[in-house]
Amino acid sequence: MKTRIQTMLSAHPQPQSLFDQDTLAECIAACMECAQICGACADACLAETEHLTHLLRCIRMNLDCADVCAATGRILSRLTSPDQTMLRAQLQACMTACKACGDECERHGTEMNMQHCTVCAESCRQCESACAALLGRLSESADNSRAAVHPY
Amino acid sequence: MKTRIQTMLSAHPQPQSLFDQDTLAECIAACMECAQICGACADACLAETEHLTHLLRCIRMNLDCADVCAATGRILSRLTSPDQTMLRAQLQACMTACKACGDECERHGTEMNMQHCTVCAESCRQCESACAALLGRLSESADNSRAAVHPY
């Protein structure tokens, strides 16, 4: 069954051809979810009153990653006149944020047994991987990207 | 099976008691989805080159609704020290935005047969209804909310 994101992509009057729809839908969903989960993890860390001083960097990574993922999800939801150079830089920023936040959260999940960090690390890994899948598509056509984007 | 949002709510070290977890999880998911769908609908409307002049108000409603839903989803994802007065105002703003955007999109879905607007209207209705469900919980305890929030 199609998700609502997939249905929207199918309903677009001028579907783009940079990405196949399922890979794109998956990445948008992963970005939106990671934005929400990172925000929730920041709040959960804040409520870990006993361990709070060990979690300051984690909270900061969570908040940053939430912001980058939210921006990436919004940008990927637009199909009109994509700019490959911009998409590439945004996907790289999102992967970098997800990597940093995922590493930090994984450590707290493992060493301090914090389940919210474990869940957040999973969401970060999934988003990083979904962004990498899209980036792979763009890199293949890196050399002619500006020409393709500005055909006029 | 639990969604990741539900798992995060369960993993919070200090779960709040304002809302039951499933109703809250549903509303967060609806806000996040509506933010994404509205952003996608704005872009799809922009690509309706023949009908674009009829869709300017729709695009504006879409962009506004996306912003309000995104903010609401972020706020509801925080469980620490909630302020009921603020939550109530935010839920009302979100319902108002979803109502206005849902009405506008429904009209284009019906009259102009635009599928992206139909899908967007569904997402707006669902988010409006999920916010109303949470707001109902808050209104019940409206009279003593400030006391409850500031017990110190």
Next chain:
Amino acid sequence: MKTRIQTMLSAHPQPQSLFDQDTLAECIAACMECAQICGACADACLAETEHLTHLLRCIRMNLDCADVCAATGRILSRLTSPDQTMLRAQLQACMTACKACGDECERHGTEMNMQHCTVCAESCRQCESACAALLGRLSESADNSRAAVHPY
């Protein structure tokens, strides 16, 4: 000298008549600033390692207020086809958030001598007041707002 926000409002091809330009420009500037200052205050509170447990509610208010102000600033920056009912609800949500965050920050500024909270409280008061000024304009025309917005 005009700010860039004012210049943009003057350059709009279809200026709206709901608000006078200077009052609107001031409110947009106040929302954008309050969003930034609240985010910075949340981070400064997080670095108050000795007092951190007393600042959890403040951090939460800061993050919420930043989200609401950012959404309000984006929405007010759009002049095309405004919906007065939606604008009114959003301005009220923004005022409520600024009031709650401003009260919380003012208390920490006064009682704990935290300068970042004092500055944040000032920004919240200014934003609340700027939103109230716009809301006053809308309320005057409350009874005929739907007719004015949907003249077709």
Next chain:
Amino acid sequence: MKTRIQTMLSAHPQPQSLFDQDTLAECIAACMECAQICGACADACLAETEHLTHLLRCIRMNLDCADVCAATGRILSRLTSPDQTMLRAQLQACMTACKACGDECERHGTEMNMQHCTVCAESCRQCESACAALLGRLSESADNSRAAVHPY
């Protein structure tokens, strides 16, 4: 006279040493302003009913650039435990978005005499340049960044 952003940076209990405060304050201000101006330019373009079909790419660039700048401004406002790798990727994404949007807007400002695009291009150039100034600081210390960020 100090801006409120500068005052907040000075009031932080644990100021960071990655950037000097004035350069950082300038970049935060430029990001926040560019986010607002790009959002306003998207709306102004939408109201250019005669030229709308020539402005679709511009609107898309505006919306993307607004999202990236807003995220960058939020991230730079946090001083706690910065991750240089993440900051670098985000600054690069922001510069790329500002370059693409600035080029597009400049073209419409020059060729079509659209003042809102001219103002937007100026804001994009300023933000791109402010991000480049910060990035220059990070790149100097690129080789030892991971060690510096994770000293434990």
